[in-house]
Amino acid sequence: MSLAAYNTTHMDCAKCKVKRRVYITDEDPATLTKYKTCDACRRKNKVYKKNQKLKMLHKLNTMDQLQRESIMGPTIQVEQNLGLVKSVETRPSFTSFLEKVSHNKHRDVISIKYNCEVPEFIIHRYDSSMIISNRPDYASVDSVEQKVTNYREEVKKKLKLHYLSRLFDILESLGYTFKTRSTNWKNNKFYAQMLCHEDVGNKRKDFSLLVDDTDVPENSQERDERESHANDNSKYDVAQPRNILLYPCQSRLNYSFDSTSGLLSLEYSHLDHDGLPPTNPQDPKSIAHPPNSAINIASQWVKQLQSKPNGEQTDNASRMKLLMNPEQDGSEASARKNGSALANALNYLHRNISSKE
């Protein structure tokens, strides 16, 4: 489209109704077709939205502060700094983060966080233009890739050396070992996830839990077949029990590093093993998955569906009713079993909530 064509447009701004013209009401010709409002109106709206957001955040911050004060009394001034985000300098030190982790010896630790800007003398910032522009003419794409790979290796090494090793040392003294679950680079950011070595969530999900042990097939041929498969591990790839106890400790150690800004953030959660029921390492089915885990919920559903006596027909409505209210299935033993499981789960939940208050 020519400039003249743009200037003869009859499109009005949906907000201020001014006739829109390229380079007059709209700097970029593309915005004429992309948006229904002119640059000025969009700018104005953007400023307004930003102010609204700040107001809202300030309001929430004030409400949160009042709420906390009503419960715990006035807190120290640093916490209620008007700036919504604490500056890096006023944030808690890494040592105080480690100190909070150290409490995990006798307490559950839920979602404690640490953020900091890693000094440039520890990890230099990633700058793709530097890598490419400094590339000698003879350099191949491979060598650029190699530089990126080297940089990433360096990041991991330095994070480990300056931060993670200190954290692992504390965890080791508590008797906990965290292993890497996954790592991932995305848009110059490094994400990593670690889990407690003894966390049941760490282990392969055993979907045989969905079928109760007691559900041995009546049919002897079917039963023999199942037993023969039970010994055929290579075929069914069943997780072998190892000689360690497992706990539903809901562990979580996530950290990320922004290689352009140098920002490091860590988040740690882990339930104290002493307060958790250990599982029998010889029996994979004894693994106590957390009550709200998908596998437990699914398992409960399957059990409920299977709990009806053989041959008894149930329509969809009554089956759904049964799922919504499992205690009414008429089977006393089943009700007692499920009831106690539910009660245990609720007690466990309340114990955790009250321990955090």
Next chain:
DNA sequence: TCAGATTGATAGTAGAGTGT
């Protein structure tokens, strides 16, 4: 068995559009 990579899902956020 493990670390690391890949890929997909999802929650959160910013910005545009529109009506009052």
Next chain:
DNA sequence: ACACTCTACTATCAATCTGA
């Protein structure tokens, strides 16, 4: 000016795969 919805994008997390 304000409130609301919708959409696109981003950050983060989780599942799965692969190679050592």
